Amino acid sequence: MTSVTAQSLLLSVTAHVGDCKTLLAFNLLQSKSAQNLAGFTIHCQPKGQAPYYLYNTLQFETPGAHAQVAGEPANSTANAPIHKFRWLHVPGSVHQGTNPFFGEYTYTIFPRYFDSKQSLIALDTTLGVAVSVYVGSFAKNKFKLGFTRGYTQSQAFTHHFGIDAPIRPKTGELLFDTAQVSGTNAAGAQYTFADEYAWLGLTARARIFELLNEVLQDTSQYLDVFAYDLNEPDICKILLALASQGRVRIILDNASLHHSAAKPTPEDEFEAQFRVVAKSPADILRGHFKRFAHDKVFVSFKPESALKVLTGSTNFSVTGLYVNSNHVLVFDDPSVAAEYGKLFEAVWQGGIQLKPYLQSPFTSATFSIPQGTSPQTDITFAPHTAQFASKILDDVATRIQQEGKKSTKEASVLFAVMEIDNGTSPVYTALKNLHADDNIFSYGISDSSSGISLYAPGKKTGVLVTGKPGKSVLPPPFDQVRSIGGIGHQIHHKFVVCDFNGDDPVVYCGSSNLALGGEQANGDNLLAIYDGDVATVFAIEAVGLVDHFQFLNRMASAPSPLKGKVPASKQQAALAAGWFLSTTDGWAKPYFNPSDFHCTDRLLFA
Numbered sequence: 245m246t247s248v249t250a251q252s253l254l255l256s257v258t259a260h261v262g263d264c265k266t267l268l269a270f271n272l273l274q275s276k277s278a279q280n281l282a283g284f285t286i287h288c289q290p291k292g293q294a295p296y297y298l299y300n301t302l303q304f305e306t307p308g309a310h311a312q313v314a315g316e317p318a319n320s321t322a323n324a325p326i327h328k329f330r331w332l333h334v335p336g337s338v339h340q341g342t343n344p345f346f347g348e349y350t351y352t353i354f355p356r357y358f359d360s361k362q363s364l365i366a367l368d369t370t371l372g373v374a375v376s377v378y379v380g381s382f383a384k385n386k387f388k389l390g391f392t393r394g395y396t397q398s399q400a401f402t403h404h405f406g407i408d409a410p411i412r413p414k415t416g417e418l419l420f421d422t423a424q425v426s427g428t429n430a431a432g433a434q435y436t437f438a439d440e441y442a443w444l445g446l447t448a449r450a451r452i453f454e455l456l457n458e459v460l461q462d463t464s465q466y467l468d469v470f471a472y473d474l475n476e477p478d479i480c481k482i483l484l485a486l487a488s489q490g491r492v493r494i495i496l497d498n499a500s501l502h503h504s505a506a507k508p509t510p511e512d513e514f515e516a517q518f519r520v521v522a523k524s525p526a527d528i529l530r531g532h533f534k535r536f537a538h539d540k541v542f543v544s545f546k547p548e549s550a551l552k553v554l555t556g557s558t559n560f561s562v563t564g565l566y567v568n569s570n571h572v573l574v575f576d577d578p579s580v581a582a583e584y585g586k587l588f589e590a591v592w593q594g595g596i597q598l599k600p601y602l603q604s605p606f607t608s609a610t611f612s613i614p615q616g617t618s619p620q621t622d623i624t625f626a627p628h629t630a631q632f633a634s635k636i637l638d639d640v641a642t643r644i645q646q647e648g649k650k651s652t653k654e655a656s657v658l659f660a661v662m663e664i665d666n667g668t669s670p671v672y673t674a675l676k677n678l679h680a681d682d683n684i685f686s687y688g689i690s691d692s693s694s695g696i697s698l699y700a701p702g703k704k705t706g707v708l709v710t711g712k713p714g715k716s717v718l719p720p721p722f723d724q725v726r727s728i729g730g731i732g733h734q735i736h737h738k739f740v741v742c743d744f745n746g747d748d749p750v751v752y753c754g755s756s757n758l759a760l761g762g763e764q765a766n767g768d769n770l771l772a773i774y775d776g777d778v779a780t781v782f783a784i785e786a787v788g789l790v791d792h793f794q795f796l797n798r799m800a801s802a803p804s805p806l807k808g809k810v811p812a813s814k815q816q817a818a819l820a821a822g823w824f825l826s827t828t829d830g831w832a833k834p835y836f837n838p839s840d841f842h843c844t845d846r847l848l849f850a
Contacts, residue, residue, distance in 0.1 A: 262784035271850035283325025310364035346380035386576035390451035394569030470539035473561035475510035498530035531596025534765035550581035568736035619775035633763035641670035658786035679706035711735035744783035
C-alpha cells in the first residue's frame, strides 16, 4: 500500500506509508481556500491507544487572543497550526517515548483559518479529513526493508542521550558488553549502549538481528557472510557462536583500512578469535579484489536449500549501524538467496581475486527477479569489466535524466548518496546537475560539501544538501547538536528514487557507491527495484534526511546563539528568542505560486 488518499470538497489528505513513519501531505483543492489560512491541525489516533494532537515547536505570541482547545498546550497543533503542506510523523518522543505503538493509525487533518482581525478561529471538526494507514516496519509479501535512524546530529538524540553521549567505550574492546551503562541524560536517567543502539539502529538493526538469531536458534541452518567493516560487538558474538558450531563462513575485507600486521584492526582481532573457536566447516577468508570487498551480505541456508538473503548499504559495525544513515533489504526468497549463495561460492573458490572473478558469469550478467513474493528487481554483482560497469551506470544516469521529459507535476528524483563529487561517474554528474532543472522535483543529500542548493523563495530549482554541514550553531528554541566529525560518514546510503508516486517507479540501492572505480574494483551489489511501495519508502527516507539537514546547512554559518542560561524547553526558548507563529496567510502563498518550489512540492506529494 503506497499511499491512501481521502478528500472533502475543501481538502485532500494523502498518507504515504514509510518504514515506521508516515508522510502526510495536504492540498486545498482551490487556491482561494488558502485565503486567511492559519495552517493545519493534525490529530493522531493510534488504534486502541489514547489519541493526541501533534505538537508544533512554535506558538502564537498571545495565545489568549486566539481560539484555543481546552486542555491542549499553546504549542499543540490544535492551538498552533503548522505552516506546512506536509508533515513527516515518526511515532514516539513527546507522546509515546522511545517505545511507541506500531499498528493502525488514523490521522485527521483540519485546515484552520484566521478571522478578519487575524485571530485564529475555533476548530471546526466538520472540515476534518481522516486517513488510516498501518505504521510499522515495512514488509511486502516476503520482502522486508530496514533503515538506521541516522540522526546523531539531532535534537532527539541530544534530548535522549546528551550531546556528548559516547557511541562506544573508550577501551577499544571488540566484544564489549552493550548492557553496560554508557551515560546519563539531562533528566538524570542512566542509559546503556544497548539503549542507544536500539534507538539509533532502528529497523536496520532489527532486521539484522532477526536473521542472525533465526540462524543461531535453528541448528539446522548455516550462514555465509560478506563483510567489509565488522566490529559491532553483538553481531560478532553471534558469528563467533556460529563458528564454534561449524555453521558460518565469512569473506572479510583485508584492505589497509581493515588489516595491519603492525597495529591489528578490529577485523584482525575478530579473525584471530574466529580461528580459535571455529569448528570445521566454519572458516574465514580475507581478501579485497582490487580495492575492497565491499558487500554487506548474509545468506542463510538449510542443507537442502538456500533460505534468505540480507543485503544493502549497512556495514556490520558500530559506525555503520549507529552513526551512518543506511538501509538493509531482506529477501525471504530461496531463489534470490540461492543466487547470492552461488556468488559467495564463486568468490570463495576464486580466493577473492579479481582475475578469476572476471571470468565468472556473475561479472557481466544481470540477475532478474520477477514480480511475486519479492518485488521485481534487477541485481548486478561487481566487480565488472570496464565496459559492463559503464553500461550499468549509464543506464542509471539515463533513467534519472528521463524524469526531465515529464511534466513538472510528475517528475521526481529523490536521493541519498554518500558522495557525488569523488571519482568519475555518470550518475554523479546527473545528480550534481539535477537541482538546476526546474522541470524535475529533485531532493537530495550526500556527504559532499560542494554544489549545495538550498530552497530559494520564488524559484523552482531543486534542493541538494550535505550531511556534513560543519559546526551548525542553532538558535533558540533549538538545543545544539553534536558534529560527527571524524566518526565517519553521516550519509552512507547509496540510493536514488525516480518517479516514486508515478507510473514508472524505480529505486537503485545496495552497497555500490555508483562510481566507475568501485564497479570495476570492489565486491559490490547494485539493485534496481521496480516497485511503487518500495520506491515510496525510500523517497520518504530521503525527505526526512533532506528536511533535517537543510535546516542544519542553513545554520552552518549562523551567529552564536544567545548567551545566558538556556530555558528548559524549546517552547520557553522560543518565547525568549521572540519566535512566534505569524498571524497572516503569507506563509501559504509560495505553495500556490507556480514559480516556487513549494508549489511543486505540494502538487507532487498531495
